[in-house]
Amino acid sequence: MSNVGIIARRELAAYFRTPSGYLIAAATLLVQGLLFNTRALGGGAKLSSQVLMDFLRDSSGTTTVCAVLLAMRLFAEERQSGTLVLLHTSPVRESEIVAGKFLSAFVVLAAVTLASLYLPALIFVNGKVSLGHIAGGYLGLLCVGAATLSLGVLGSAMAKNQLMAGVLAAVFIFVLFLCWAMARVVDPPLGTVIAHFSLYEKHFFPFMRGLVQLSDLVYYASVVYLALFAATRVVQSQRWQ
Amino acid sequence: MIVVDNVSKYYGAHRAVTDLSFEIGQGECVGFLGLNGAGKSTTLRLLSCLLLPTSGRISVRGLDVVENPHEIRRFIGYLPDTPPLYAEMTVDEYLAFAGRIRGLSGAELDKQRDRSRGLCGLQEVAGVPIGTLSHGYRQRVGIAQAIIHGPSLLILDEPIQGLDPVQIVEMRKMIGELRGEHTILLSTHILTEIEQTCDRILMMHRGRIAASGTEEELEARLSQGRKLQLDVRGDGDALRTALGGVEGASAVEVEAQEEGLVRATLQLGEGAPEQVSRAVVEAGLGLVGMQTVSTGLESVFLELSDTRTAPEPPPEAPSPGRADGPTKEAST
Numbered sequence: 001m002s003n004v005g006i007i008a009r010r011e012l013a014a015y016f017r018t019p020s021g022y023l024i025a026a027a028t029l030l031v032q033g034l035l036f037n038t039r040a041l042g043g044g045a046k047l048s049s050q051v052l053m054d055f056l057r058d059s060s061g062t063t064t065v066c067a068v069l070l071a072m073r074l075f076a077e078e079r080q081s082g083t084l085v086l087l088h089t090s091p092v093r094e095s096e097i098v099a100g101k102f103l104s105a106f107v108v109l110a111a112v113t114l115a116s117l118y119l120p121a122l123i124f125v126n127g128k129v130s131l132g133h134i135a136g137g138y139l140g141l142l143c144v145g146a147a148t149l150s151l152g153v154l155g156s157a158m159a160k161n162q163l164m165a166g167v168l169a170a171v172f173i174f175v176l177f178l179c180w181a182m183a184r185v186v187d188p189p190l191g192t193v194i195a196h197f198s199l200y201e202k203h204f205f206p207f208m209r210g211l212v213q214l215s216d217l218v219y220y221a222s223v224v225y226l227a228l229f230a231a232t233r234v235v236q237s238q239r240w241q
Numbered sequence: 242m243i244v245v246d247n248v249s250k251y252y253g254a255h256r257a258v259t260d261l262s263f264e265i266g267q268g269e270c271v272g273f274l275g276l277n278g279a280g281k282s283t284t285l286r287l288l289s290c291l292l293l294p295t296s297g298r299i300s301v302r303g304l305d306v307v308e309n310p311h312e313i314r315r316f317i318g319y320l321p322d323t324p325p326l327y328a329e330m331t332v333d334e335y336l337a338f339a340g341r342i343r344g345l346s347g348a349e350l351d352k353q354r355d356r357s358r359g360l361c362g363l364q365e366v367a368g369v370p371i372g373t374l375s376h377g378y379r380q381r382v383g384i385a386q387a388i389i390h391g392p393s394l395l396i397l398d399e400p401i402q403g404l405d406p407v408q409i410v411e412m413r414k415m416i417g418e419l420r421g422e423h424t425i426l427l428s429t430h431i432l433t434e435i436e437q438t439c440d441r442i443l444m445m446h447r448g449r450i451a452a453s454g455t456e457e458e459l460e461a462r463l464s465q466g467r468k469l470q471l472d473v474r475g476d477g478d479a480l481r482t483a484l485g486g487v488e489g490a491s492a493v494e495v496e497a498q499e500e501g502l503v504r505a506t507l508q509l510g511e512g513a514p515e516q517v518s519r520a521v522v523e524a525g526l527g528l529v530g531m532q533t534v535s536t537g538l539e540s541v542f543l544e545l546s547d548t549r550t551a552p553e554p555p556p557e558a559p560s561p562g563r564a565d566g567p568t569k570e571a572s573t
Contacts, residue, residue, distance in 0.1 A: 006341045010327070017329040086325035086386065089289050090342045091314040239293045239310075241252070 003092045007100025008107070011074070015108050020073065025112045028066040032059055036119045048127030049210075052120055056137040056208045059116065060200060063141050064148045064173060067109055071152025072165040074101040075235070080161055094235040098228050102153050109145045113138065133210035140207020143220035147199065148173055150227035157231040173199065176223075199223075242267045242394065242424050243288060248297030250283050257283040258448040261297070267393075270420050272439035273428040280448040281428035282322055285398045288426065289319040301394065315344070318392035318423070322399045324383025328372030332363055332382055335371055336389055343390035353389050361385040361415060377408035381415070388419065395419060397427040401434055413438055468534040469517060471505045472498070475526035480505055483524035487516050502529060 015021030040055040078084040087097050120134050148169070155168030176199035183195035195202050196219070203216040243265040250257045258280040265271050273281040286292045287299060290310040299306045301313045327335055336357060340350045358364055361381040366374060371382060380400065387395060400416065401409050416438055419425060429435060435442055436456055444452045444459070452459055473480050477495045480503050484493045492508040509517065514531065521528045 003342060006338065010330075010338050014327065014329060081325075081328075082321065082323040083325040083327055085291060085319070085321045086339065087342065088291055089314055089317065089319040090339075091311055091344065092342050093311065239291070241292075 003096040004100045004103060007087070007092070007097060008103040011101055011104030012107055015070075015104070021108060024066060024069045025108070025115070028062050028112050029116060032062050032116045032119065035059075035062070036122075048123050048129045049133065051123055051127065052129045052133060052137065053208050055120060056141065059113075059141055060144050060204055060208075063109070063113055063145045066112055067105075067145050067149040068152045068155075068166055068169045068173070070105045070108055071149050071169060072156050072159075072162045074105060074153055075156040075231075076159045076162045076165040088239075095232045098153060098157070098232045098235060102150060102224075102228055105149055105153070106146060109149055110142060113141050113145060130210065136207050136210040136212045139212060140204050140216075143207065143217065144199070144204050147220045147223040147227075150224040150231075151176075154227045154231040154234070157234040172227075242269070242302060243426075244298075244300045245288075246298045246300075248287065248294045248299055250287060250292065251295045256448055258287075258445075261450060263443060263450060263453060265424065265426065268421060268424055269441060270416075270425040270427075270439050271441045271443060272435040273426065273443050273445055274430065274432065274435050275428075275445035275451075276430055279430075279445040281430075281445055282398050283448075284445070285319075285396050285426060285428055286321075288394075289317055289396050290314055291319070291321075315390075316393045317396065318387030318390065318394070319396045320380075320383045320387045320398060320400060322402060324379050325386070326371045326379055326382060329370065331368050331370055332358070332374075332385075333367045335382065336385055339386035340389045345390060353391065357385040357389045360388065360418060362411070376403050377405065377411075380404060380408070380412065384415065388423070393424060395423040395425045397425065399429055400427055401429065401431065409434075469507055469509050469514060470532050470534045471507075471517065471521065471528065472530040473503050473505065473521055473526045474501055474529055475503065475524075477503045479524055480521065480526055483520045483526065484517065487520050490517065506534070 035058040036055050039058055040051045046054075075084065078087075117134075117138070120129070120137075123129055151172040152165070152169040155170075155172060156162075156165040159165035159168055176197055179194050180198035180201040183191045183198065185191075186194055203219045206213050206216055245261050245263050248261040249259050261280075261284060273284060275281050283292070287294055287306070288301065290306050290313050293307055302316070304313050306313060327338075330338065333354065336354045337350060340353055345353055358367060361384050363378070363381055363385055366378055371379065374382065380403075384397065384400065387397070397416070401412050404412060413434070416425065416427070427438065441455055442453065442459060443450055471480075477497055481493060481495050484490055484505060484507055487509075489509055490507050492506075494506045496504045496506075498504050507517075514533075518528055518531060
C-alpha cells in the first residue's frame with residue numbers, strides 16, 4: 001500500500017473511533033433533513049425540479065460546513081497532540097501526508113453526502129425528477145465538498161489549533177463566496193474575471209440545474225490542486241521554523 | 242555516522258543552539274546533558290530531520306539533512322520528549338502503522354512488530370488502546386515505534402522523563418539491550434542516567450557544547466586534577482600552613498573533626514600525593530589517612546554551568562546562512 005493509502009486508512013479509522021466523525025455526520029444529515037422539510041418542501045406548491053434545486057442549494061451549504069468540520073482537525077489536532085512528529089520523522093513526503101489526510105476526509109464527506117440521497121428520493125412520492133438531475137446535483141455537491149475540504153486542509157496546515165483552522169478555512173471559503181457579489185459591482189472585464197472565482201453561483205448553480213460542464217469540473221479540480229499544493233508547501237516550510 | 246559542523250538554529254530571533262560542532266561514530270551511545278532550555282531537544286530535532294539548521298551543515302551517514310531528509314529518515318528512529326501516540330489505536334495497530342510508513346509490510350512487518358514489542362515488554366498490552374496505558378507503557382510504545390524498522394540511528398529525547406524508579410531501571414535495561422545494534426543518542430537532565438547509560442557525554446549549556454568526553458575525562462579536565470582528602474591528628478592551622486607549601490596544591494579547606502582529628506581537602510594540580518604526605522609528617526602532624534576523592538559528574542556539571550552563567554552578549558540575527566543550500570533568515 002502506498003504511503004497515501006496508509007495515512008488515509010489511519011485517518012479514516014480515527015474519524016470513526018472517536019465521536020467526532022459520528023457527530024459531524026449526524027449533525028449534517030439532521031440539518032439537511034430539516035432544511036429539506038422546511039425550505040425545499042415548504043412555501044406552497046412547487047415544481048419537483050424546483051424542490052430538488054432548492055434542496056441542492058441548501059445542501060451545498062451543509063456540505064461546506066461538514067467539510068470544514070472534517071478538515072479542521074487533520075493537521076491542527078496532530079500538531080497539538082504531538083503525533084505529527086511521527087509522520088515528519090518517517091520517510092514520507094509532505095505531499096503524501098497532505099494527500100492521505102485529504103483523501104480520508106473526502107471519503108467521509110462523500111459517504112455523508114451520499115447518505116442524504118433518501119431526501120431527493122422522497123420527491124418521487126408526489127412528483128418526478130430525472131435521475132440525471134439528481135446525479136448531476138450530487139456530483140456538484142461532491143465538487144463543492146472537495147474544494148471546501150481542500151481549503152480546510154490548508155487552514156488546518158497553517159493553524160496551531162483546531163479553532164484557528166476552522167476560522168482560516170471559513171475565511172478562504174468566504175472570500176471565494178464573495179467573488180460573485182464583488183463581480184457584480186466591478187466593471188468588466190475585471191468583474192468577469194472575478195466572477196470565475198466564485199465558488200457557488202458561477203460553478204455550482206449549473207450542477208444544481210442538472211448541467212455538468214467541463215469548465216466547472218476544471219474549476220473545482222484547480223481549487224483542490226492549488227489548496228493542497230499550498231498546504232504541502234506550508235507543511236514543508238514548518239521544518240524551517 | 243554523524244558530522245555536525247558549525248550548526249546554529251534560531252526560532253525567530255531566539256537563538257536555540259549556536260556553533261555546534263561534533264562527530265558521533267557508529268555504535269556509540271552518546272548522552273546530551275544539560276539544564277532545561279540548554280538546546281538538547283533542538284539538537285536532537287535537527288539530527289532527526291524534524292527541523293532544518295539556520296546555518297551550518299549536518300550529515301548523517303554522509304547524507305545532508307537539508308538535501309536528503311527523506312533518505313535519512315529511513316534509518317532513523319526518533320522518540321520525542323512527548324511520545325507521538327494515537328490514543329484511539331491499540332498498541333499493535335499503532336506499531337503496524339509505524340512500521341508501514343517506514344516501508345515494512347507482510348511477514349516482515351509482523352516479525353519486526355513482534356521483535357520491538359518483545360524488546361520493549363509490550364506483549365501484555367498488545368491489544369490495549371494506547372489512551373488507557375500508564376505513562377511508563379506509553380514511553381515503551383514510543384520506543385517500540387522508534388525501533389520497529391531496525392534503524393541504525395536511534396534518537397531518544399528524555400526517554401525516562403516522568404517515569405517512576407522501577408520504570409527507570411527497566412528503561413535503562415531496555416536501552417542497554419539496544420546498544421551495539423543501534424547508534425544511540427539520548428538527552429536528559431538527570432546526571433545519573435547519563436553516567437549509567439552512555440559511552441560519551443556532550444554537555445550543553447545555553448545552546449552550546451560546554452564540554453564533551455567520557456565521564457572520567459570530563460571529571461579530570463574540569464576539576465583540573467585530583468582532589469585529595471586527608472585526615473590528620475594535630476592542629477588545623479599548622480596543617481593549613483604545611484599544605485600551603487606544597488607545590489600544585491590549591492583550594493585547601495580544613496575542617497575540625499572529633500577526637501582531635503582534622504580533615505583537609507585540597508585540589509592537587511600537577512603535584513604528587515607523596516609531597517603532601519611528606520609535608521604533613523615534616524610539620525610534626527600525624528597522618529591518619531589520605532584518599533583521592535571523585536568530584537562526580539554532578540560537581541562537573543555544576544561547575545560548568547556556573548562558569549558559563551556570565552552574561553552573554555545579546556543574540557545577533559544570523560547571517561543569511563549557507564551559501565550552498567536552502568537558507569532561512571531569522572526574523573529579528
